[in-house]
């Protein structure tokens with residue numbers, strides 16, 4: 001019992017030392033935001049797989065009330081926040097692979113092909129509309145975000 | 159008997175022309191730069207066709223100190239040289255044939271003006287080079303003027319410039335033309351008879367010089383490739399050849415004097431589709447930089463290709479092996495275009511290829527230096543990779559060996575993901591210091607992994623393991639590495655379960671951190687009773703077997719707290735944190751689970767202490783330690799006494 005009290009004591013001491021500037025730091029970072037978070041390419045890491053995010057065409061993002069999340073690959077968005085985004089608990093965004101404009105993840109059209117070389121090799125690309133997806137990949141099957149979340153593809157495992 | 163004026167004029171003109179035309183094709187000016195980092199110095203030669211020599215290295219240096227690059231397209235007046243020589247030569251010839259005095263005077267002025275204007279212009283250019291520093295360069299140099307002839311010393315750069323043999327011959331041509339007829343009339347008859355012979359000789363020398371170092375020869379590269387029988391060796395003379403060049407049959411294409419293949423922004427520059435194609439000794443540049451086109455300097459699709467000793471520059475991807483087998487990529491210098499990292503391509507990119515050897519390349523910029531995806535049975539040896547995102551990036555690639563490479567100053571030295579049967583040995587991973595993401599080595603879902611004998615130093619994180627090994631029965635052995643001067647030596651996600659032995663772990667701000675829920679039983683810090691050398695181990699070895707008698711343990715108070723309250727992580731590494739940690743280590747009052755426990759710590763760094771692990775400072779330190787510890791021990795004893803009534 002005694003040792004636990006000691007541990008608490010030291011914890012409290014550290015917490016007290018931390019509290020004031022820590023709270024200030026948290027408040028500084030707190031301003032509520034909406035829209036996709038900024039991604040610093042080549043410096044920010046994917047919140048699902050830890051890779052550096054370096055290809056805007058396939059980079060994705062999500063925002064929960066408590067956190068902004070950044071992903072290098074649409075598959076990582078699906079894995080990391082797919083259900084939350086699909087159910088509306090979180091907002092999600094993907095890039096239109098051709099224009100690199102942000103598109104709401106729930107509204108985008110998705111294609112999957114091994115010829116699309118994405119950072120995590122999911123082969124998933126997003127477009128603003130199904131017509132644009134088909135223009136870029138004639139004959140491809142176009143998925144909705146809900147369909148992606150319903151059948152999350154495992155990464156290839158050669 | 160005295161020669162006719164006409165004969166004198168003719169002999170003089172022939173000699174003049176030989177000297178002029180021959181000289182214009184030989185080196186006009188040469189410069190040697192000596193500096194400690196360039197063994198043997200760097201050389202630059204200018205002749206009638208342009209600038210040759212170590213232009214790339216000099217431009218890299220220029221970039222570093224903020225000087226403009228040396229590029230012929232930025233020196234427009236250079237294009238006047240050949241027409242100027244032609245015009246003056248024509249003037250000399252016509253003046254000799256007709257005897258027009260006015261034309262002769264004009265030609266004489268031209269003969270003198272050509273070499274002198276060349277030197278004056280060069281001096282002007284050198285002045286501009288020394289006075290147009292980019293204020294944003296990595297290194298700032300005061301403005302200076304390199305001398306066109308003579309020696310210039312700036313900092314540790316020692317530059318010597320001299321006129322070339324060509325310029326001397328051109329000046330000689332002017333002298334001969336000025337005094338030739340006069341001298342021919344007055345010279346001793348015996349000497350006079352020699353003049354035609356000298357003229358013929360000079361002509362022959364100039365002619366051979368001209369053929370040996372001729373201008374862009376009328377060599378049609380595409381036609382030569384198309385006409386070559388399978389397996390032929392085609393030697394390509396210097397020059398600039400337009401890409402794209404497609405090599406569809408067995409062939410050895412060998413550049414002599416580093417001919418340039420310039421894609422002129424069209425797409426891929428060289429595409430190897432045939433089997434057993436060798437491409438060596440070229441400069442490859444100017445592919446499309448449009449990211450969506452994913453174009454490369456050299457694309458290899460065929461089997462058994464050899465890409466050797468090329469300089470690949472100003473391209474999106476450097477060498478791209480797509481479905482290639484049994485290829486060798488060796489001794490190339492690769493620098494992708496200077497674009498932001500998200501717009502760059504990989505310097506060497508393997509995609510669904512196998513049995514590839516990547517060796518002895520110098521990779522000076524890429525998105526990833528060497529990116530290997532879905533490519534097995536591949537060896538990567540003795541390469542140097544700098545200024546890239548991941549120096550080496552391995553995805554879904556198995557049974558590969560990475561050996562004796564040097565990764566310097568990349569965001570991450572190497573990232574190995576979703577790959578098994580991976581051997582990484584005797585590499586250097588240094589200077590990955592990015593605050594956000596810097597790491598020497600990152601492993602994620604790697605299996606049957608051997609990391610041995612590497613030097614992992616001066617990174618933000620030395621080695622990071624996540625879900626490694628990934629599979630049941632998998633293993634990840636980390637042995638005999640030097641892990642030094644990193645902020646964090648080992649960073650283990652709680653999903654990692656490595657076995658570490660014989661490593662030298664010194665001078666890291668924190669030797670080990672564990673992230674996520676702590677499960678000490680997963681990683682082992684000894685194998686077969688042999689642990690690691692820890693620079694901050696303060697145990698002793700009474701038995702003298704080289705293994706410390708008390709385990710090496712390290713707890714991390716704030717780190718554990720930080721896992722429960724992530725906001726506290728902001729205080730990692732602050733003096734308060736380190737002081738707290740030191741206090742806990744000295745007086746283990748708070749029982750915190752250790753993040754690392756090595757039951758058999760080594761007393762000496764194995765392998766002759768590669769990091770110069772500091773020897774224990776001797777008894778003085780021990781005494782001081784005991785003295786410092788005493789109050790803590792006393793306090794602890796008193797507490798215990800109180801607790802046990």
Ligand SMILES: [Zn+2]
Pocket residue numbers: 046047048049050051071072073076120
């Ligand atoms: Zn990811």
